[in-house]
Amino acid sequence: MKYTCLICFILVQFCAFGQNRFIKGQVRINNKPLGSANVLLISGDSTIDFSITDSTGKFIIRNYSDTIHTYILQITHISCEKKIIELNQNSLSGQTELIIAMQPGTVPLPEVIIESAGRGYSQKGDTTSFAVKKYTDGSERVLEDILSRIPGIKIAENGKISFKGQEISRVMIEGTDLYKTNYRIATKNVTGRVVDSIEAIENHNPNPLLKNITKGNETILNIKLKDDHEGKWSGIANMAAGKGYDNSLNAMLFRKNRQFVGLYSGNTTGELYTDLIETPANSILSASNTFSVPITAVQAPDIPQASAAKLKNSSHIASIAIGGKNTTQNSFSGHVSFIHNTTGQVKGSVERYIAYPDSIFLRSKQTFSEDVDILSAAFEILNKRSTRKNIVNLLNASFSRAERVNAMTFGSTGMTEKSNEPEMNLAHQLQITTRYSEKDAFIFTLQSQYDDARQVYNNFPGVYYHTTDPASLTSQITHESSSFGSYLSAQYHSRKGKSRFMVEISNEYVASTFRLQPAYKQVSQQLATSNTSRFSMQDEFSFGKLSFTARVAMNVQFSNFYPEKQKIFPSSRVVLKWSPSTANVFLLFGGTQQSMGEVNLFIQKPLLTDYRTIREGILEPEYFTNASGGFLYAYNDFLRGIDITASLIWTGNESGIVRRYTFSGINSRAFPAYGPYTYFTSTNFSVSKYLPSLSLFAKMDASYHINSTYSGIDPVTLSRYRFFSSRIMPEIRSSFLIPFNFTLKAIWEQQKVLVDQNNSSLLRSVEWKTRIRYAFIKYLQLFFDASLYKLWNPQKSFQESQSSFFNAELKYNNPDSKWQIRIQMQNITNQRLIPNYSFSDILMSTEETSVLGSRIMAGVTYLF
């Protein structure tokens, strides 16, 4: 009986739910059925269900619940007034039938034009493609003008381009690398109207054999041209004159097998062309293993100067770039450029002659890469006429060969500078990559470097310790150094599923000899050697746009040169990166810990002495511990123009000399010594926000150093040994250093269309464009030092610079015409102010003012 009741109860429930609940009816107008009317059943903000009337005006709505007490039935049609019917539990009987009469009427339809319709970009893997027409208005002249409007791309004042915060390494045009690292020649001069789209390729790996195994660290841009410009000459001719001149001519022709770009630019607007050349790096060894002679103790103070002299102001560049295929297999690309510059010079000029040719010999396509030979070179001559003697020759040549699963690259870089401070640098690199399978690759790298340099330091107004000869105060010191270094590394890369694994063994060896030659002929020579071995492992997991990288390394370093000694220390780093299409979010943690304990015997001969020879020996067992850790958070949302970086780095040092024995001549002493202990914490926070008309960039770096030292002997020990020598002094010292940097940059840009003759599509307009830029940078450093002898020695120093830039352009822009007319007013002021003083009444100040001035120019631009 109990079960029968239960079954009956369930059946009743099913019957209740199984009832055919609906609202149906007919929509009519003027007693005729109205088709294509929308009937919506709404509760609150939610549309519960809807129906569209058929040709007989009938509709039916089924999906509604009796738990909701009130519904709204909304009926709309494009030619009727909207009708709303309230339905409640009483009017909803389960099978509701309605006849709805509509009144004729019109629906207000405002016309809409969405300027930014379309995202304008798409992302596929590591490639983000931007449709240029979505971001430009036709008034852009050169490629840089277009790039500056693409979200995520930022152009620094020196023309260097970065995408999503990472500096790009090259800009290719239709996949052809005409300008190599000197891409700024192209971006500042090549006409922009031929550009169809821009591809930004992240994680690009220059080694094709590592594709799909490792992520490269290069970001490159590829400029895609409009198809209708293929095989036609296009370019830009610009002439502007008034107080000064700004002229340019660019012509380019792109065909499938031949590419040509020729350009000339000359100006007196202060824009430099010498900086467009990115000299290839000629140092391959890590900075930690290169030595410098310890003459920092004789830092010359700034000498007060009068206001800067009037500077010259003209800059010219001429460049030809050619690319093409002479057969279906072989291709070539490169450019030859000449730059003449006097801008910023008091006298004379600077010339640069550069050539970057490349030849590619493609033999066939293989499993993982192309079977190809590439011959690359770079030549550069820098001639500074201001001093006539300074000539720099730079040569870079490389040959690479990829065959089936093996690739080899051999490159040499050489540089010589002939002047009164000559310099020579030679570096070679051999890299062999072997790809075992689709998932594994091995890379062997061998590098060697030879450096030779001479530097001359004149007229020291300071005091060099260890020197008692007053003559040295105004003497000349010549510093000569030559060094040899080698670097050997073996890497194994593997990819399995979402994991990329790398293990590396490397060794770096540097030997340096340097000589100091003071004016009074005494020569001091030292030999320093260093060897660093490293074993590191890295694994990266990628889950879509989220990646997690962990790296651990063990470093072993041996050196005979103070302060580098034997060190064995681990280091680790963990990076969490989330990289959706519009943003980059980083979380980085890292740390290192170094420790050292050893017994050292120094027979120290001071580098500079007077004619008396002082020989001093020190035997000291000492220990050294260093630990550091850091946290970095970076958020970059390039579509919204938000860039935030915050970091916190902590460093602690503790070192001590357990007991020091010194002997000089016949005396020897032993005393305990402690310290110093150094703790260093730095924080960094920067935020920038870019709005359509106003860009604000504010950056603040603040850090504090606390350095406490106790060394020498303690008072009890001192009382026992006080008779030995007055030279042994206990010292207690504490210092605090608080550097504070503040940067504010604001750019206000306004563009107003004064006459708009055709609102519907392209604009024929007269534009008024103003651009005001103001930059203010201030560095403030507070230093408090307390020691046993100088009880309180607070110092502060600051330097600041500010620059303002005003530019107003009145421009007639007609996209139907190839002519642009503009009147330009400009005022540029750069001021750098460096007062530098201490509380001990030593006041020194250096002031440099460079006013580039005001000018009015009128010009025409012809686009073809």
Place this chain on the structure above:
Amino acid sequence: MKPLLLLSLLIASGEAWTQTLEITYLQRVSFTGKKTNYDTGDLKISGNYSLYSLRLAPKEKTKAENADFLIDLSGGMQFQSLLNMVTDERQTRDYVFTKPYLIKEKDIRLAWIITTEKKKIGGYLATRATTEFRGRKYECWFTADIPLNTGPWKLSGLPGLILEANDVENEIGFQLIKIRTHPADSRLEINAAGILKTITWDEFRTLYNQKLISLKKLLYAKSGGADYETIANIIPNTIEKTLFQ
């Protein structure tokens, strides 16, 4: 007589609603590994009819114009789709590779799920709705302020005009550029509809797949010993994934 009837049907008179409307969309197609194509699509609405015409980007036209001896038999490879919003009948000018056909379809109402998410597009309040159509999942934003049951391409059947649409794989996208209430040309006409062969969707699929197989065979014959399995597995990129049998 038959062509005349067809023409009279295609040139809609707009009895119920005399006003005309032209909505322009940006159509984005970015298949994996391919260049992203941005084209413009015009949706003209008059009476009970709406006509979506794809305007290929100018570069495509320029190529054709530049060729001295090119005789354009395809009508500019123009995709067009005419919808009767009352009867839900759709006629589409589409291509089996380069040959145009007129495809007639009936009762193609999509099953929409309307969500509570809302956003403003061009001043209109739009509501998010999702559906699945021929192998792709779409999310669309429609506005009930314009009570027309149509939208770009073949997306329709919501209680308001579709202003924006994207497939979840982000390969296909339609975005509103402008709405004009008094377009210069208000005729709704499929190009050369009278001379096109009229077929059903199933016939179109069959023809497409037959042509695809013959093209693969041609490719295999020309490849000089390529793996046939590799060629046989090639599936062209199309908006309608269920086109392939």
